[in-house]
Structures are given as C-alpha cells and as structure tokens.
Amino acid sequence: MQEKKKRQEIDLYKPIQRYFIKEGYEVYGEVKDCDLAAVKEDLLLIVELKLNLTVDLLIQATKRQKLTDQVYIAIPKPKVTKKSRRWRDICQLFQRLDLGLIVVSLESQRKKVDIVCHPPNSEFSGYKRVNKRKRENLLNEVNGRSADYNVGGSTRTKIMTAYKENCIQIAVYLHQFGELSPKKLKELGTGEKTSSILMKNYYRWFDRVRRGVYILNETGTHEIAKYPEIVQYYISTIQKKEQSK
Template sequence: MTEKKKLQEIDLYKPIQRYFVKEGYEVYGEVNDCDLAAVKEDELVVVELKLNLSVDLLVQATKRQRLTDSVYIAVPKPKYKLRSKKWTDLCHLVRRLELGLIIVSFSGNRKNVEVIFEPTPFERKKSRNNRKRNRVLKEISGRSADYNIGGSSRTKIITAYKENCIQIACYLQRYGDLSPKALRELGTGNKTSSILTKNYYGWFERVQRGVYTISEKGKKELNENSEELLSYYKEMVKEKEIHTK
C-alpha cells in the first residue's frame, strides 16, 4: 500500500496557473515574493498560496494590496462543510479585507479550482446588522453597571434579564409578598409580570392570584450572585425607604 503524498503549497500552483491561463493571463511563479503573478494587458493579479486559511496568509495578502487591488488567497478545499459557521465567518473576514478567495480540491489525479469570490470593495454600511446592533444597545441600557469581566467563559454572566430578576428578588426579600404592580412602582420595569410568570431561575412563587414571594431557591441563589450588584439594589431599597418616610 503506497503512502499518500502529503499536500504542499506548490501543489496549488499548477491548477491555479492553468485556470488563469485559460482566462487569458500570462502567469509567473515567485515574482518579488508573490507566490503567483498574472498579467493581462494592464491588469495585475496576485495570488498567495497556503495550506490553511491563517492570519499569516491574510497579513501576507494584504501586503500585496500595495501592488494591486486584485489579490486572491488560495487554499485547499477544507474538510469541514462550506456551509458551516466557521467557513462563513472566515469568508466574511476575507471579504472585509477586500481579498478574493480560491479553493483547490484534490480528487485522485483531478485538481479543480473554484473561485469562491472576487476581490471587491467591501461596503461596511450595507453589512451592518441593525437588529443585532439594537440588541447590544438594549442589553447595555438594561444593565445598571458593569458586573462582568470581559473574556470570561466559565463564569456566570450577569445579563440585563438576570439583573432584573435579582432586583425583583431583592425587593421581595425586603418587603415580603408583592404584586407585579407594586414591584413596578418600586422600579422593576415593564418585564416584571413576565419574569414572575416564566420564573426562569425558579426564584419566585405565587402565593395567591397576582401576588408573589421569593422562593427558598431564590434566597439561596441570590447570595451567590454579584455582591456588588446585591449591594447596589439593597442601597436602592434603603434610599426608597428614606424618601417615602
């Protein structure tokens, strides 16, 4: 049984060379640090070859944009699906850098070249997702302060929703059984009824129609959350009591 030959960057050159020759270009390898350079009349195309779509490849390709706007990166066809989120995100990054993307697939002796997209100007405004942007701004507006450490992956995140739950739990713990209306008057916001009804964390119990209390689970887990956040709402409670006297 013959051992399968390990793929090298030079294996990408010939199929891409043939592709551009068919498109009417004159093609040359290793020209002033460019892996492949192709010319047709006044047009210059540069292709950088790598076995993986990496940061090094992107840096190398963007340097070639000093020579021409027509810069491609070329990699072997990845083993994972081209419809995957990973591939979609990588393509978005390449497009954003205004680079073209070529993949080469190897099947036996056959080598197929596919231009995924051409190098074209990236229109940032059109790519902006206003719905997701508004979600970020809404989340920020729902938080009283910054209680999370950026980059955390294995710690509990205090979202605007959870902060609202903590606020309601603090007030129920302080004042006892309350209705959603009474809680809203204390400043817990328009989502109060929904939070109490859905009871996502299991912190609340309905003691009678339209009246809620904090559950034993709520009392226990309330103290396991951000001390800074608990102190903030406990201080708010004190201030409200002072102003109502």
C-alpha cells in the first residue's frame, strides 16, 4: 500500500499562485518573511500559508497588516462543514480581524482554491495601519526580482532575494564581458547598489584587479552555475540590448 504523502505548506503555494496570476497579479514567494506577496498596480496583497489555524498564525497575520490591509491566511480545506457552528465562528473571527481566508482542496486533483472571505477593500480602508517604510521595503524587494524563483511556505531552503539576484546579474555580466568598472556595470543595468555589492563582496565572488575594476573569480563562476534560469535571463537581456543597437 502506497504511503500517503505528508502535507506541507508549499503544497498550498502553486494553486494560490495560479489563482492570483489569473486575477492579474504578479506573484512572488518568500518576500521579506511573507510566504506569498502579490502586486497589481498599487495593490499589495500578502498570503500566509499554514496547515493549521493557530493563535500564533493569527498574530502573525495581524502583524502583516502593517504592510497592507490585504492580508489572507491560506489553509487546506478543513473537514468541518461550512454550515457548522465552528466554521461560522471561524469566519466571524476573520471578519472581526479584517483578515481574508483562503482554503485549498489539496485532496482534489484540481487543487481548487476557495476565497471564504476577503479583507476590507483597501480603497476604503486607506491603509490606516500600514507602516510605510516596511511596505516600501517589501515592494522594493518584489521589484528587485526578475521573476518568482521561490516557493512560498518553504523551510530549510535557500531563498532567492533581490540582493542575491543583483549579485548574480553582476556576476553574469563580468563573466560575459570580462573585467568591468562599477560605472560600466551600471550602464548595463545592474543598479545603484553595484559599487556597494562589489566592495562588500558578501559572497566572495569578485576580485578587484586594480582600482575600480573587477572580475568574476572561480568561486563566483562555480556558484552562479547553480542558478541557470537566472543566468540565462540576464544573458538574454544582454543579447536583446545588443540587437537593439
């Protein structure tokens, strides 16, 4: 008899990702400690993925309301029926806390996503509770990523941050063009943090050959090979720029 696969929080991610992409959002996993962040125009939405409802989870979700009023909790579809007193009490609690609730039918082949309740519409709430600095930091993290390389709900897994992707971008350009200055790298599109990244050299990927000029070392060459999708993205970016000249 085949052993039943143990549920994980990451099992919730793909169905919810697909749902919000269909709704017109750009969706990213593991952003600034949030399991899932989705952006559409000026609207920021956060989803915390968990296998069970707990008090700690509710506390965590209310803390996310400092970033946006649009905060959801997603859980596997529970066995309790929607008509039960227990379920009605849960829904009432979410409404009182201004939180959204999503349930995912993990047992079904389609992994159906059901929005049980939405948070209050942000157009009317006006983000009164939002910490603008933290919200801006989260949006900067989202905007600094070229794509979604993480799965929300992951544990014991290395997360691709905007900072690390920026390091990979610099490494790819150095690998393609050889030694370059921060100024030249910025002209290629590596951004304002280029000089800081090269000087701090957090991952030990870069060597300074002379003042203001850097190369990619063997460690860097070896490490970026672990991220072929990102490397290919930035190589194609170079090729597009060359073709447009």
